[in-house]
Amino acid sequence: MKGQPGIMKFKVAPEKEALLKISTVFPPKYPVHSIPHAEIEFVEGDFGSYSTQIIKTDSWAIGWLRFSIKKEVILYPTTDNAMVALYCTLTGSIPCKLEGVGPLVLENKKYSFYYIPPLIHNEATFVPGEYEAVYISFGDDFLAECAEEDLIRLKDLYNRKVKEMQSGEVFPPFNITNRELENFDMIRYHKLSGTKMKLHLASRINDLLVNYFSILETGKDTAQDEKNTAVHTVARYIALHLGGNLTNPMLETVAGINVNTLEKEFKKVFLVPLQQYVEDARMEEAKRQLVQTHLPIADISRNVGYSDSNYFSTVFRKKYGMSPTHYRNTHK
Template sequence: MLTIEFQGSIHFQVPVEMEMAVKTSSDLPPVHSPHRISEAALRYTEGPFGSFISQEIRTTDWVINWIHSFINHPVTLETTVSQPMVTLCSVLQGSHSWQLHGEHQHVNLQQHTSQFYYVPADMPHEILLKKGTHQLMFVSFSPDYVGVFSDLHPWFRDINYKLLQQSGKAAVLPACFLGKTELDVLDSMQKSPQQGVKKKFFLHARIVDMVVLYISALSKNQAYTSGEWSTENRIINIAEYIRQHFSSPLTVPQLSRDAGMSVSTFERAFKRVFGESPLNYIVECRLQEGAQLLAGTTIPVKEISNNVGFSNPNYFTTSFKKRFGITPLDYRRNGHIAEKI
């Protein structure tokens, strides 16, 4: 029996005027080896703007594209699709602006969000990548597979109809925020050690998980259209600020002022987006960095405590034991490797 793989996928291309200065390869430079996904077809592109890695795994029902980009100078890439498709885009790092044919405005792809699109084929689509590191994952579905879950929500029926009609106008469904559960699923997809058929079965199950979580968010009115991003954008930006400055003195009143909200509104919004209070988020960032330093250096515990933002070493030890179940010294002796948030 001949099995024909689903041929739909999203491709990123540099502008024509840059082509002469761009190099592509199926080999990955050693500096980027941590981003290698096992059993995925790989394409590495490097140019004046920086570089990006495109990796792909496909089956008869779906194609997964992982995009890691390292941008030194802002660049607009052309995005092309080989046939009309429905795709789920998850933004793991960075924020992006995507111009889809038929949309009057750019679609803003925000960090830690997930969103379904109908993308027409042979149409001009563009994505703007700003300076920095970006990470995206696209899951594109075959028409038969979209039909399986099209009855689960009215919005899916709409994009399924566009797909069947091969409409020339793009469609965008509301965005949902990626909480810890969703981020853990996406992380497991990148790091899955399985091989061959087992790997594809594992990825298929995780794709189903993401679709179910997305539909659940729609059903609970936890999805947001492009006109409703203001509060969530500010919260995401504050969280990014925390991750970059957790070792500095941070207070919830200060962060709420930076977000332009009252303390109570800020705390409610932050918990809705990230599932925990801003104070717990700050402490978690500090503890994760402390765990990394304990596992990878010989810096004294008291100094680590100060370096990651704890003014009181005893509070660091108490918080660390509550989070990891053992003291910082025992953690170091056991040679643990800290998880990353």
């Protein structure tokens, strides 16, 4: 219906249509989380399978997409109604062709606003692999209210939707940060129903909108800020837990970002590898305790994270050219 949020459908080449198996439930043991109160469509073909889960109101629609592709295939995303949507790629990158825009890539872990013309078959090329995405599309009334108030940049997309223009439009994509991922998790794993569910989902949507347009208007992507914050969080954690578990898996958990990203960003800030920083911090604390306390070497070793005092002494000697005992005797 005109004015309603657009719903994205995926079509296959005409010669493949008769081979599709379509269901409104997931197959038993299928590894996809079923979103409460969503309408499910599960489609299976010789290329693999894909599913859509839709929750819709008059103001917005949430579409959760999952693709499990066994062999390369071109799917044709289309919508019966003109569609303005925030599209977020959670897993995998997808080369596409959008009418009026041309070739583009829906990049892994990025999100952006799109206008998608009605009744036009765009193209999306999938190579074998797993893909996951979520889109949030908006009705005319919702867009009009946003465009007239704070989110003025939506006005162009709103006008395109109302006029059902046949040329697509894309806003700049930005990195998906932990803040967005938390909102998506709260959408996917909610356990609410009725009015409470709608209010909960609307709140998550509003948070995503505010964050996206804050970046768009200021030109500042918060992803790098988030990485810097994670790095300094880890540095503080190391300083407070020198006697504890400071392995990369533990520090990855503390940081909340991938360990490879953590190591890369940490070295940018502190100019040494992450584990070198840990060792340096432990040795500095060991030196302090050697000079300022009368603790046995074995106790100091445990205090700075070394259960084996012989190994601690080896590391200390390699770094400072003398044993812990010699260091204590020469610095008292």
